[in-house]
Amino acid sequence: MNPRILDVALGDRSYSIRIGSALLRDAEGLRACAPGRHVLLVTDANVATHHLAPVRAAFAGHAVELVVLPPGEQEKTLARFGDLMAALARLGASRDATVVALGGGVVGDLAGFAAACWMRGVRFVQLPTTLLAMVDSSVGGKTAVDLPEGKNLVGAFHQPAAVVADTDVLATLPDRELRAGLAEVLKYGAIGDPAFFAWLETQAPALLARDPAVLGEAIARSCAHKADVVARDETERGERALLNFGHTFGHAIETVQGYGGLLHGEAVAVGMRLAADLSHRLGRASADDAQRLAELVEAFGLPTRIPPGLDPDALLARMRLDKKNLSGRLRLVLWRALGRADLVDGVDEAAVRALLAEG
Structure with missing residues (x-):
């Protein structure tokens, strides 16, 4: 073929x-x-x-x-x-x-x-x-x-x-690594393609079973999304930053764990759940969409909670070093609805810390 x-x-x-x-x-x-x-x-x-x-x-x-x-x-x-x-x-x-x-x-x-x-x-x-x-x-x-x-x-x-x-x-590929990769596949639907997200919801069992045709389709559609975004914004001056949905939280978790805990995709899965919940708490998006994302994350066998024992202040300190931040203001990729993400400047740190403390 x-x-x-x-x-x-x-x-x-x-x-x-x-x-x-x-x-x-x-x-x-x-x-x-x-x-x-x-x-x-x-x-x-x-x-x-x-x-x-x-x-x-x-x-x-x-x-x-x-x-x-x-x-x-x-x-x-x-x-x-x-x-x-x-x-x-x-x-x-x-x-x-x-x-x-x-x-x-x-x-x-x-x-x-x-x-x-x-x-x-x-x-x-x-x-x-x-x-x-x-x-x-x-x-x-x-x-x-x-x-x-x-x-x-x-x-x-x-x-x-x-x-x-x-x-x-x-x-x-070990099962854990496969599931970690599915977090990044899920991301493309979450930030800009609700139809793809819905397709993933129906195909979760086939993806976990490594159905070649379904995996190939998921890879091709994910790469097509990324290729389009990179062509429009190669050096992340605008739209490409949306590809970091969940990553600011996820990178903080990885760093505080000393890069020896959650895999990158697992940390991103937790981060996407946190970003969706924060979007709801800030009045930007519905609880139903956040729940739908959490359910797909769980269907892929990925974590949704911060690992126990991580200090919320340490996590927030790592988030302040994120490359998207400007002039000391926290910038996060949040959403208005499933498939509609934005880069939000000056996010309330108190709200972020409260979310981190809850896990």
Whole structure:
């Protein structure tokens, strides 16, 4: 079956997203993504076990430096970024080098940031291996590393040259990681497509059962949403900020837990529930819509409550460091109704803290 191909329209930096089966075994297609001689191939130990062999074989004719990272968000650090810089130096990577990210969001963000910085920017290819990376982090050119003070605080916008999403790899994805990816799928319906949200409500069992056709449709529709938004607002000056629905809360949870608690998608699921509840408390939206979102989050087997023991003041302090904030004022993505989100400036911190204290 031919892959679905979506375009991210950014003028001379436009690129395609290919979604389909057996794409990591298409050696010719992978080689075409790296026209230069040098390739830095970045993956993690879990992904390498299942999916590295055909990708490495595809680049057998290149000069390749391989970096296999330990898995986990805690690896997305400046120290690991330094390791990738050293690997590029060992490779003698020139300006026509390609950095290939084979993995989930951590690998993609870290490898992309390395590509953005080596010689002020080299070619970068995303081969996402998690549902979350396929529908969100591999598309749009956000690259970054975390600090102890906050998530993704050091980074750059650097668009990939191509995104190749092989849906076959989802067969090896742990159930928890699959559910975490569904949080980002749900987000697209919540902020701008109520019909897609309703479709997800009917298809939750099929998605959790990994029905190939249903998963493929969810991935394609999510990528189409993100591609459209990125084409209109590449560097998040306006509309693209809406894609962060639930993320300010979620990132705070991840940071306070030291990047070792909830997965990113799980934290975002909690964050979306909090954002929907806050929208209702501030008189912006109905309780029915917030309940509907919470029910779909639960149907996907995702958490809706803040993990016990997290200090609300510590969470609020992390939220104040969010990149959307301006001049010390808290800015959050809230909604007026399911499918109608806004970026709201100067949100009442007392209301946010009260919500955080309740969990």
